[in-house]
Amino acid sequence: xxxxxxxxxxxxxxxxxxxxxxxxxxxxxxxxxxxxxxxxxxxxxxxxxxxxxxxxxxxxxxxxxxxxxxxxxxxxxxxxxxxxxxxxxxxxxxxxxxxxxxxxxxxxxxxxxxxxxxxxxxxxxxxxxxxxxxxxxxxxxxxxxxxxxxxxxxxxxxxxxxxxxxxxxxxxxxxxxxxxxxxxxxxxxxxxxxxxxxxxxxxxxxxxxxxxxxxxxxxxxxxxxxxxxxxxxxxxxxxxxxxxxxxx
Numbered sequence: 001x002x003x004x005x006x007x008x009x010x011x012x013x014x015x016x017x018x019x020x021x022x023x024x025x026x027x028x029x030x031x032x033x034x035x036x037x038x039x040x041x042x043x044x045x046x047x048x049x050x051x052x053x054x055x056x057x058x059x060x061x062x063x064x065x066x067x068x069x070x071x072x073x074x075x076x077x078x079x080x081x082x083x084x085x086x087x088x089x090x091x092x093x094x095x096x097x098x099x100x101x102x103x104x105x106x107x108x109x110x111x112x113x114x115x116x117x118x119x120x121x122x123x124x125x126x127x128x129x130x131x132x133x134x135x136x137x138x139x140x141x142x143x144x145x146x147x148x149x150x151x152x153x154x155x156x157x158x159x160x161x162x163x164x165x166x167x168x169x170x171x172x173x174x175x176x177x178x179x180x181x182x183x184x185x186x187x188x189x190x191x192x193x194x195x196x197x198x199x200x201x202x203x204x205x206x207x208x209x210x211x212x213x214x215x216x217x218x219x220x221x222x223x224x225x226x227x228x229x230x231x232x233x234x235x236x237x238x239x240x241x242x243x244x245x246x247x248x
Contacts, residue, residue, distance in 0.1 A: 026223060028242045029060060031216075034228065035235045036086055036208070037061040040183070046073070053077040059239060063115060065231055067091065068108050075112025086150075087113035089140070092184035094119030094154065098136040105143040116144045117208075117231075119152040119182060125162055133166070138173040148176030150208050150229075153197075155180050156187025160196060167200035177229060181211030188212030191225045198226030216241035 026034075037056045039048060049070050056064045056078065063084030064074050071087045078085065087108035090096040096104070098121075105116055118140050125133050141149045151170040155163055170178050178197050180189040188211025197207050209222040210231030216238050219230055232238065 026220065026242065027245045028239050029245050031219070031230075031242050032060040032235070032239055033062050034223075034230055035061045035238070036063045036065040036210075036229060036231045037235045038065040038183075038210070038231050038233045040065065040067055040088060040091065044070070049073055050077065053083075055236060056083045057081045059236060061235055062229070065117065068104055068111075068113075071108050071113050072111040084114040085112055086115040086117055087111075088182075089116055089118040091117070091119055091152075092154075092182035094122050094152070098132075098139055101136065102139050102143045105140050109144060109147055113147060115148050115150065115176075116140065117150045117152055117179060119154060120166060122154055122157055125158070125166065130165060130169070134169040134173060137169055137175060141174045149174075150177035150179045150206075151175045152179045152182055153193075154182055154185045155190065155193040156185050163193065163196055164200050167197055167205075171201060171204050175205060177206040177208050179208035179210055179231070183211040183231070185211070189222060191221050194222055194225040194227050214238070 037052060039052045052064055053074055061083060063086040065086040065088060066074055068087050071085055075085050089104045089108065090101050101118060108116060121133055121136060137151055151166065153163055153166050167178050178201060180193050181187065189209040194207055194209050201207065206228040207226050208229040208231055209227035213219060213222065213230060213232045214234040219238055222230065
């Protein structure tokens with residue numbers, strides 16, 4: 001019964017935001033072009049991945065975000081489309097060695113990835129090994145060649161000082177985006193984290209909000225906070241709540 005009201009509730013929250021004086025409309029095609037259509041479940045099948053690619057092509061999503069094992073398959077299925085192939089490296093723990101991350105990045109690019117999402121070594125950062133973390137980010141950016149790299153903070157585990165430090169490292173290393181979370185940690189995307197990240201990177205880097213984002217109203221809050229890309233497995237539901245291109 002609750003599920004029947006999800007769309008209505010999303011719109012209601014959005015309208016509340018309008019009354020509060022904050023939101024702007026983002027219509028379907030523009031919003032689709034900001035969404036990384038995501039499927040990272042360990043038990044995803046070939047049928048699931050085929051459907052993901054078909055949906056991405058149909059709705060005009062900016063990319064599909066997948067585990068490296070599916071990069072080649074998705075690249076072939078989306079070869080004649082504008083949909084990008086986003087490979088998630090060291091996902092979701094970030095606990096691979098730097099060499100493993102570098103090789104996984106190279107392999108993903110060779111298999112057709114057009115973008116890389118890489119989870120930082122959270123334990124190294126928490127242990128104070130900031131130089132190691134920065135060198136690792138730089139090495140992955142280099143391995144990706146010209147492909148944009150998104151650096152995943154897994155912000156729910158980090159202090160504000162650590163979040164700031166990773167954003168600064170990402171800028172120095174030539175990353176393209178900083179990203180809030182994997183969606184597999186103890187917390188997902190938070191508006192306050194996006195605001196903090198925006199305050200650090202400004203317009204130098206993009207900001208990808210990901211982790212538990214499932215409604216249009218929630219997406220709009222992240223966009224207003226500074227997000228330029230949204231990672232979600234609920235992209236179709238979100239678009240269904242968005243204003244149609246020929247209205248408003």
